[in-house]
Amino acid sequence: MAHLRSRRRLALAVPVVLSLTATLGFLPGAASAAPQRSAPAVTAADGPNLAYVVNTKTDHRTIGAVKKAIAEAGGTVVTTYDRIGVIVAHSADPEFGPRMRAVRGVQSAGATRTTPLTAAGTTDEGAADHLSAAEAAKVKAAATPGSEPLEADQWDLRAIGADKAAKINPGSRKVTVAVIDTGVDDTHPDLAPNFSAKQSANCVGGVADTSAGAWRPYTAEDYHGTHVAGEIAAARNGIGVAGVAPGVKVSGIKVSDPDNGLFYPESVVCAFVFAADHGVEITNNSYYVDPWLYNCMDDPDQKAILDAVNRAQQYATKKGTLHLASAGNSNHDLASDAIVDDSSPDDSTPVTRTIDPHECFDVPTQLPGVVTVSATGVQNLKSYYSTYGKGVIDIAAPGGDRLYQIPDTPSKNGRILSTLPNNQYGFLQGTSMASPHAAGVAALLKSEHPWASPAQLQALLKAQADNPGCPDSYDQDGNGTQDATCEGGKRVNGFYGFGIVNALKAVK
Numbered sequence: 001m002a003h004l005r006s007r008r009r010l011a012l013a014v015p016v017v018l019s020l021t022a023t024l025g026f027l028p029g030a031a032s033a034a035p036q037r038s039a040p041a042v043t044a045a046d047g048p049n050l051a052y053v054v055n056t057k058t059d060h061r062t063i064g065a066v067k068k069a070i071a072e073a074g075g076t077v078v079t080t081y082d083r084i085g086v087i088v089a090h091s092a093d094p095e096f097g098p099r100m101r102a103v104r105g106v107q108s109a110g111a112t113r114t115t116p117l118t119a120a121g122t123t124d125e126g127a128a129d130h131l132s133a134a135e136a137a138k139v140k141a142a143a144t145p146g147s148e149p150l151e152a153d154q155w156d157l158r159a160i161g162a163d164k165a166a167k168i169n170p171g172s173r174k175v176t177v178a179v180i181d182t183g184v185d186d187t188h189p190d191l192a193p194n195f196s197a198k199q200s201a202n203c204v205g206g207v208a209d210t211s212a213g214a215w216r217p218y219t220a221e222d223y224h225g226t227h228v229a230g231e232i233a234a235a236r237n238g239i240g241v242a243g244v245a246p247g248v249k250v251s252g253i254k255v256s257d258p259d260n261g262l263f264y265p266e267s268v269v270c271a272f273v274f275a276a277d278h279g280v281e282i283t284n285n286s287y288y289v290d291p292w293l294y295n296c297m298d299d300p301d302q303k304a305i306l307d308a309v310n311r312a313q314q315y316a317t318k319k320g321t322l323h324l325a326s327a328g329n330s331n332h333d334l335a336s337d338a339i340v341d342d343s344s345p346d347d348s349t350p351v352t353r354t355i356d357p358h359e360c361f362d363v364p365t366q367l368p369g370v371v372t373v374s375a376t377g378v379q380n381l382k383s384y385y386s387t388y389g390k391g392v393i394d395i396a397a398p399g400g401d402r403l404y405q406i407p408d409t410p411s412k413n414g415r416i417l418s419t420l421p422n423n424q425y426g427f428l429q430g431t432s433m434a435s436p437h438a439a440g441v442a443a444l445l446k447s448e449h450p451w452a453s454p455a456q457l458q459a460l461l462k463a464q465a466d467n468p469g470c471p472d473s474y475d476q477d478g479n480g481t482q483d484a485t486c487e488g489g490k491r492v493n494g495f496y497g498f499g500i501v502n503a504l505k506a507v508k
Contacts, residue, residue, distance in 0.1 A: 375399025
């Protein structure tokens, strides 16, 4: 089963953004300390064949020289993104990373994994709970006139006014939301009417494959992306469920590795560049880039991952694409001084480390300009698992809460009902589900304001949100201990950012 995590949040506070940008080498003279000679030719040592990102200046002379140095060091160039200065390479030499970092013009370089495609990923969202035929019949019996057959179980749509918004403006066909994920089953009857094949691809490995169906999930167990797509744009066609923006288009960009389901950096770089070059207005990112939950600036490999993915998402932003990402399901406070990460690296043996969230970042959710989304349940309260943090979370949206926030629906399931591969439906919860709800509202805003830039769209998204403010108490299990601490006020706080998205306000 695919490695399913959830993404993230609002743009970082200005001091952090500036620190990140400067450290990643985007300021003049960032490579001035690099030696002036290329690394000498070597014979690759006998080691695991790993993928690397080599990030350089963007002029053709430098890129050409670095590609030559890669060959001389025994590496193989897989692909080059000239416009952002990112080269994807393979090498079995354990010293390949240090050799590349010594090459003139290279601003960062590092391995994108710790072992060659061996370990299976894990999920913190749980398996999908398929809607049985008996359950579906019960839900259909509760359907109201003008609603979709299974909409009675979609408490999330009513929570943000998406059911009413659809009657005013279901979204424009000129707006596309790309689901960067495990693939999308475009043959599903609730997705087929709104699917954009020409804006879809398989980006696994770093090179886009646009052949027919390449964007589809490998198996029915890789359902994550299909579920996300339905939350955004399942059609109102009288068949099953409805999406937040049932009139917009949705595309699929697959980035999950076929062997272990992980979302490696080179695949995500490809996805952002592909989305930008194919006119996508919004991307949804319900994952974190493997193998590190947090990428730290003092580690050369992790720094290179940060650099490469940030260059790609900024390239897309400059071309007019807004990115939304889930905040994560670890109930971490990203505004704290220290976080214990015991899940990284997830492609080999994890080690327990204490990280500084001001120097180590969840990618892509904590990258500058990316909208970070936390999760709520039916009571408009932060979901028990949702990561949070004042100055980090931008907005909140329904992601479900199966333990403490149970809706009065036919199935009484606190999770989110959406599409699954092979014409199925099922429930999932996570910030992975919150981000697509926010992406759907962003698509409605883009439909209403077609000339809005990503920055303007993000501002509109925050302006229409409803903020419940910090709760008086957050003792979910009733044991007398606060399960998380919300900091901030009614306008902006660590649980909800600027507030919970509101689809109805977005179209009024």
